[in-house]
Amino acid sequence: MQSPICAMLGIEFPLLAFSHCRDVVVAVSKAGGMGVFGAASLPPERLEEELAWIDEHIGGRPYGVDLIVPNSFAGKGEVQREAPSIPAEHKAFIAGLLERHGVDGSDLSLPGAVRSSLGDNMSDDGAARLLEVAFRHPIGLIANALGVPPPLMLELGKRHNVPVAALVGTRDHALAQVRAGVDILVVAGGEAGGHCGEVATMVLVPEVAAAVEAVGANTPILAAGGIVTGRQMAAAMAMGAHGAWTGSVWLTTAEAETNPVVKQKMLAASSRDTVRSKSRTGKPSRQLRSPWTDAWEAEGAPRPLPMPLQSLVSEPALRKVDKLSEGGHEGAKALATYWVGQGVGLMNDAMGAGQVVQDFKTDWIAACERLNGFIGD
């Protein structure tokens, strides 16, 4: 395909697949797109293992790595030195919520037992260690999922000739990224799974494309947010994007390590079954609705803590919920949730990741032909 994204990344089809699952990364890259391994919550030694496995299986196809290095967070650089303090209100709220669903939360020590790799990685030191691991491998892209990438990431990208991508949810953030020198903008609408802004993809993509052009830049744009089909990818490209960045659609593939209970919920969900909430990480992120998210959204619920503290509250509990739900525990099955975008309403069939890429291509072409068909003689 004739897209600057294809030229820049050395890929055939400008479809990027964010996934925490190495098998998805490999399958997508082998099918002509590019898998991007989500490493934000991994300790460096696990990242090393995962990338070594990918190198071994991907047959030389390009792949990327995605990190979360925000510009500001509670306890920046101090996460390891001092245990953050979780208010008693939050502990009691979670204990009550779990108990109402028959889940014993007494063994969850908050935050003692659970080392927060995400918290560590979001400190300057932690991010540097992850970057060091990533650049030891033949990566073809490095992405930052929250805010302007730190200078170190941009420097390493330049030095290793690896394009740097950054996620943005507003026009002004996009322009800040262009000024900072990122190579690719991932423009994510509010319908996206995970961290997201409020402006919809349909508006944000043309708004950012126009703003980038207006400042005389030519930074290519990957559209994100709600995109789970080739027709949506084509739509975004008609509006000014040069490709698509996707996440949710891979969660229900055969290769994904998604909790099977959540996978089934996703396949059954409509586009209305998600909620944008601060309850998982402390920043607004879109996730599957469940009694867990409903409880956090209800009146009287505690206010989510700032990032990364809220993850220390929610993740241990949700990990326990996942584990129990896989064993058939009814209360845990009800509570189980995961990040996913509104596109979940279009994800109705489980299939292999390579097949998803093929379907995107076919659907892209069909959408283009459909559009051409409107033009009369």
Next chain:
Amino acid sequence: MQSPICAMLGIEFPLLAFSHCRDVVVAVSKAGGMGVFGAASLPPERLEEELAWIDEHIGGRPYGVDLIVPNSFAGKGEVQREAPSIPAEHKAFIAGLLERHGVDGSDLSLPGAVRSSLGDNMSDDGAARLLEVAFRHPIGLIANALGVPPPLMLELGKRHNVPVAALVGTRDHALAQVRAGVDILVVAGGEAGGHCGEVATMVLVPEVAAAVEAVGANTPILAAGGIVTGRQMAAAMAMGAHGAWTGSVWLTTAEAETNPVVKQKMLAASSRDTVRSKSRTGKPSRQLRSPWTDAWEAEGAPRPLPMPLQSLVSEPALRKVDKLSEGGHEGAKALATYWVGQGVGLMNDAMGAGQVVQDFKTDWIAACERLNGFIGD
């Protein structure tokens, strides 16, 4: 253009323009699209006047009429008999909000002085009177902006051979409309101005298109929500729509009777300057953010009343704000707001409504060519 919408409505370009301003309706229809006159809040005698004026000026081009006849509302059929009761809390809140901005609200009688035509029109009797007026004119489309059209609207449409359109914000509502027999679905994403759902256009359009096809129907779809340019219209059509339904983009045209203060705010706004709030009508509607909307969204604000009562609270105050703001009153200028979608971020130049139609056409073609350009040899 080869679209079932063009064939059904007898128009050249499947762009529908919802407007409360008859001049916009005429200009759009004359330019090859279709103007749809928003009559929800007009008394029948005013609708008669407006449609007579349109008939006189539109040169035989087709136009439509849009009403709001919800399936359920507070005081249905009784609005005229009994004055609805506005809680003292709401009156005091508005009085305080106006006072803080130097606006004297003592002459606003709530709801006595202001007859609510919207409330009247939303009763069965009121709707029947408006429909009678509308069908006395050579209208080419009748649309219902909220819920399944009442049987009377569908019957009159059939009898007069006038297609009936209905706005929907979810897949399930779309299927209910198809079952009820509407001729055109207006599929509106959560980025739309005015009443809107939560699912974004980028997801809702393909979701509804697939659902309609799955039940073996071929009801054509107009995409709505955030669409203010031809490239977005093309994008929606690549995803399964057969045309676009627009509203916001006409508010800043030369013909629009929008408060000039609000018009300037819209031209300056980014896509982040809107809010989806129940504070204007009692149902979620998207509008320009201002200290007025901020106050209603703030903690401790009274809960908006059910439709149509909240309009009886908000409209008299906002009408006064509009009037004072046009005279240069600083507090009123700050408060002034109106319904608009996130597409406001792409509305940066005031121009004539006919020119907007031409720009849509040019931009549609450019987007189509852009998409074709991605296909390599």
